[in-house]
Amino acid sequence: xxxxxxxxxxxxxxxxxxxxxxxxxxxxxxxxxxxxxxxxxxxxxxxxxxxxxxxxxxxxxxxxxxxxxxxxxxxxxxxxxxxxxxxxxx
Amino acid sequence: xxxxxxxxxxxxxxxxxxxxxxxxxxxxxxxxxxxxxxxxxxxxxxxxxxxxxxxxxxxxxxxxxxxxxxxxxxxxxxxxxxxxxxxxxxxxxxxxxxxxxxxxxxxxxxxxxxxxxxxxxxxxxxxxxxxxxxxxx
Numbered sequence: 558x559x560x561x562x563x564x565x566x567x568x569x570x571x572x573x574x575x576x577x578x579x580x581x582x583x584x585x586x587x588x589x590x591x592x593x594x595x596x597x598x599x600x601x602x603x604x605x606x607x608x609x610x611x612x613x614x615x616x617x618x619x620x621x622x623x624x625x626x627x628x629x630x631x632x633x634x635x636x637x638x639x640x641x642x643x644x645x646x647x
Numbered sequence: 648x649x650x651x652x653x654x655x656x657x658x659x660x661x662x663x664x665x666x667x668x669x670x671x672x673x674x675x676x677x678x679x680x681x682x683x684x685x686x687x688x689x690x691x692x693x694x695x696x697x698x699x700x701x702x703x704x705x706x707x708x709x710x711x712x713x714x715x716x717x718x719x720x721x722x723x724x725x726x727x728x729x730x731x732x733x734x735x736x737x738x739x740x741x742x743x744x745x746x747x748x749x750x751x752x753x754x755x756x757x758x759x760x761x762x763x764x765x766x767x768x769x770x771x772x773x774x775x776x777x778x779x780x781x782x783x784x
Contacts, residue, residue, distance in 0.1 A: 595721075596719060596720070596721035598719070598722070599773070600771060600773075604755075604771060605771065608670045608753070608756045608769070608771055609670040609671030610671065611671075611739075611741075611753050611756070611779065612669055612670055612739060612753075613671045613672075614741055615702055615703070615739050615740065615741040615751075615753070616671075616672070616700055616702055617701055617702070617703070618700065619691075619698070619700070619701045625691065627703075628683075628685075628686035628689045628690075628703060628742070629685045629686055630742075630744050630748060631686075631689050631703075631742050631744075631748055632685060632686050632687055632689055633685075634748035634784035635688075635748075635750075635784045637784070638784040
């Protein structure tokens with residue numbers, strides 16, 4: 558890993574069209590500006606593992622027969638709430 | 648009413664390819680959607696690589712009628728660059744039975760499907776979408 562020291566206001570170029578600017582240092586926080594083409598995806602590193610974790614928490618194992626019971630419960634609960642809200646005429 | 652909330656026939660029982668996998672499940676490349684009448688508007692997305700692995704999904708507007716996304720063209724390119732009319736948005740949800748019944752949805756990372764080319768991916772959005780929102784029924 559390359560490690561560089563920069564002062565606020567200084568920047569680093571990555572290739573031809575990406576520039577990382579050190580905007581300010583405030584105690585434990587560093588503010589960073591990024592100039593990059595629109596197609597470059599920029600994500601806080603901790604976001605992607607969070608999505609993986611949420612997917613893993615949401616995944617379930619399909620067993621024969623009983624698998625859709627909870628979907629039925631969800632659909633019924635939702636329908637019940639909708640009918641409470643709408644108060645259909647009859 | 649129930650009929651209206653059925654999953655579209657361009658989706659139902661169709662296989663979609665996910666060329667980039669699903670975060671947390673990089674081995675997954677193909678999924679198939681199924682739905683029984685009592686489950687609407689929820690449906691099950693099974694994976695072909697692991698026949699037991701499945702997710703509950705719901706089309707975004709059933710939970711968030713005002714939900715919209717701003718996705719970079721580059722993010723749509725791997726699924727055939729669908730136009731707005733060819734895109735379907737789904738949330739992966741986690742169901743928690745009880746009173747009230749809770750549905751936890753990941754609004755920051757919807758599934759985007761190209762309904763004609765039968766391709767899809769999960770995108771991670773920039774901006775202010777909450778990572779998880781809980782809906783109570």
